[in-house]
Amino acid sequence: MERTEALDAIRDVAVEVLSVEPETVTEAARFKEDLDADSLDLVELVMALEEAFDVTVDESELEGIETVGQAYDLISAKL
Amino acid sequence: MTAAGAHDTSPALVTGGSKGIGAATCVALARQGHPVTFCYGNDDAGAAATVATIEAGGGKALAVKADVADAAQVDRLFGEAEAAFGPTLVLVNNAGVTRDGLLVRMTDDQWNTVLSTNLTGAFHTIRRATPGMMKARYGRIVNISSVGGHIGAAGQANYAAAKAGLLGLTRSVARELARRNVTCNVVAPGPIDTAMTADMPDDWRKTAQDTVPLGRFGTPEECADAVAFLSSEAAGYITGALLPVDGGLGMGH
Numbered sequence: 557m558e559r560t561e562a563l564d565a566i567r568d569v570a571v572e573v574l575s576v577e578p579e580t581v582t583e584a585a586r587f588k589e590d591l592d593a594d595s596l597d598l599v600e601l602v603m604a605l606e607e608a609f610d611v612t613v614d615e616s617e618l619e620g621i622e623t624v625g626q627a628y629d630l631i632s633a634k635l
Numbered sequence: 636m637t638a639a640g641a642h643d644t645s646p647a648l649v650t651g652g653s654k655g656i657g658a659a660t661c662v663a664l665a666r667q668g669h670p671v672t673f674c675y676g677n678d679d680a681g682a683a684a685t686v687a688t689i690e691a692g693g694g695k696a697l698a699v700k701a702d703v704a705d706a707a708q709v710d711r712l713f714g715e716a717e718a719a720f721g722p723t724l725v726l727v728n729n730a731g732v733t734r735d736g737l738l739v740r741m742t743d744d745q746w747n748t749v750l751s752t753n754l755t756g757a758f759h760t761i762r763r764a765t766p767g768m769m770k771a772r773y774g775r776i777v778n779i780s781s782v783g784g785h786i787g788a789a790g791q792a793n794y795a796a797a798k799a800g801l802l803g804l805t806r807s808v809a810r811e812l813a814r815r816n817v818t819c820n821v822v823a824p825g826p827i828d829t830a831m832t833a834d835m836p837d838d839w840r841k842t843a844q845d846t847v848p849l850g851r852f853g854t855p856e857e858c859a860d861a862v863a864f865l866s867s868e869a870a871g872y873i874t875g876a877l878l879p880v881d882g883g884l885g886m887g888h
Contacts, residue, residue, distance in 0.1 A: 596814055600769055 562609075562632055566624060569604045573597065583625035591624075605631060640868025642773055644668040646720035647866065648713070650703050650760060651730030653681030655829035656779060656862075659855035660727055661685050663863040665694030669725055672716035674701040676730075695720070703730045703756030704748075706763075713763045722767035725866045728757040728801070729779040731794075733831060738792040746793045753797035754804070761808055765817075774817030775866045778805050779858075780877070782825040782885040798823075802877060809875035818874035820865045825881025827853045848883030 567581040574591050587593040593601065602613050605627070611634040621627055647664045651657035652673025658681065661671045671689060675682045675698060682698040689696040697719045701712040716723055731753045734745035757778055768774030783791055784798025802821055809819040826832055826843045832852065835843075844851060858880045864870055865878065879885050 594814070596769075596811065603766055603769075 559628075559632070562635070563624075563628055565608055566605065566628055566631065569608055570601060570624065573601045573604050581624055583623065583628065585624045586622050587624070587627075588622070601627075609635065611635070642724060642775075642868045644670075645724035645773070646716060646722065647671045647725035647727070648716050648723040648760070648764070649673040649727040649729055650756060651675060652685050652698070653678035654685075655831060656824060656827060656855045656858045657727075657729040658685045658688075659859035660729060660862045661696065662688055662692070663856070663859035664725065664727075664866060665689040665696060666692060667863050667867065669866075670695035670697075670720040672697040672699060672712070672719060672723070674699045674703065674712050674730070676700075676702065702752075703728075703759055704751035706759045709756075709759040709763050713760075717767075722771065723764050724768055724771055724773055725775045726760055726764045727777045727779070727862055727866065728760055729862075730756050731779065731781075731797075731831075733791065733794050735790045735794070737790055741793065749793040750797050750800075753794070754800045757801060757804060761804075761819075765812065768812070768817045769815045772816050774812065774815070775870070776805075776808065776817065776819040777862050777865045778819070778821050779862070780821045780823040782823055782879060782881040784823060785888040786885060805877075806875045813874060816871070818865075818871065820870075820873060820875065821877045822858060822861050822865065823877055823879045823881065823885065824858045825853060825879065825884040827855060827858060827880075829855055846884060847881070848886070851882065853880055853882060 567578055570581045571578050574593050574597055576591050585591055606613055609631055621630055647669035649657055649661050652661045653675035661673050665671050686696045686698050699712050699715050701708040703709055734749050736745055778801045780801045781798040783795050787795045805819050805821045861878055861880045
């Protein structure tokens with residue numbers, strides 16, 4: 557999958573799960589501070605990303621994932 | 636009285652539905668409009684009877700043999716429920732066993748069996764049901780505890796530990812999932828006329844009856860009606876609560 561294609565897909569999932577505007581989902585956007593996501597939102601986001609990309613994310617891999625860009629890196633490494 | 640909500644026909648799943656409070660709960664939920672899947676251990680006849688009762692009343696039911704202590708079996712159980720009726724949005728953790736004995740002489744097996752069925756089973760089912768409820772932004776979870784969980788009868792340390800544990804589990808889950816419109820509550824029955832209490836010695840039954848303020852055992856239907864209420868859409872502002880159905884036995888605890 558192309559980089560922009562994957563980022564767009566992550567953006568779509570984030571918009572749906574976090575109820576935010578697409579423009580706010582930039583690579584540098586931080587889930588908690590910029591997208592107002594609490595821990596339950598993040599769990600739901602991960603579940604939706606797992607489904608959208610057909611991958612599995614271990615709890616331990618979520619350590620340190622704070623921005624959209626970092627989530628992209630995590631997912632694309634599995635594709 | 637509020638009108639029935641759209642979610643009062645959402646798929647329900649009850650653990651331990653072949654007899655007693657579980658069977659009565661399945662029937663009550665079906666009457667409320669839910670298609671009901673239930674699991675059971677080995678009482679094939681009881682399970683068939685529960686299905687027959689529900690279908691005779693015009694409802695839908697699916698019986699699945701599964702041990703809630705086994706996460707893989709719980710996964711299969713939910714898979715079959717989803718295939719039949721769609722994602723489970725009403726979950727009742729009722730499966731419970733006793734292995735009574737004084738703690739000082741209790742075997743590991745007695746302890747582990749009761750904890751794994753009565754408490755770990757609820758962990759398995761709630762974990763498996765949560766993603767579907769989160770997606771639907773709706774859920775009703777009712778865990779069946781026991782007056783024994785907060786009174787602590789002698790000879791039931793394992794049962795009391797598991798049942799009291801359900802209350803802590805319920806409140807954590809209630810807090811975690813509240814923002815997704817999922818409620819999680821406990822119904823704590825007192826002495827009820829079921830197979831579980833039929834086995835008890837006569838003097839225990841007499842003492843229990845005399846200690847209950849209302850002076851009698853409860854019926855499975857009386858418990859089921861409480862569960863059906865907490866499972867309804869109308870109970871949407873009740874979460875992390877404990878509703879005793881015990882004739883007043885546990886008052887003040």
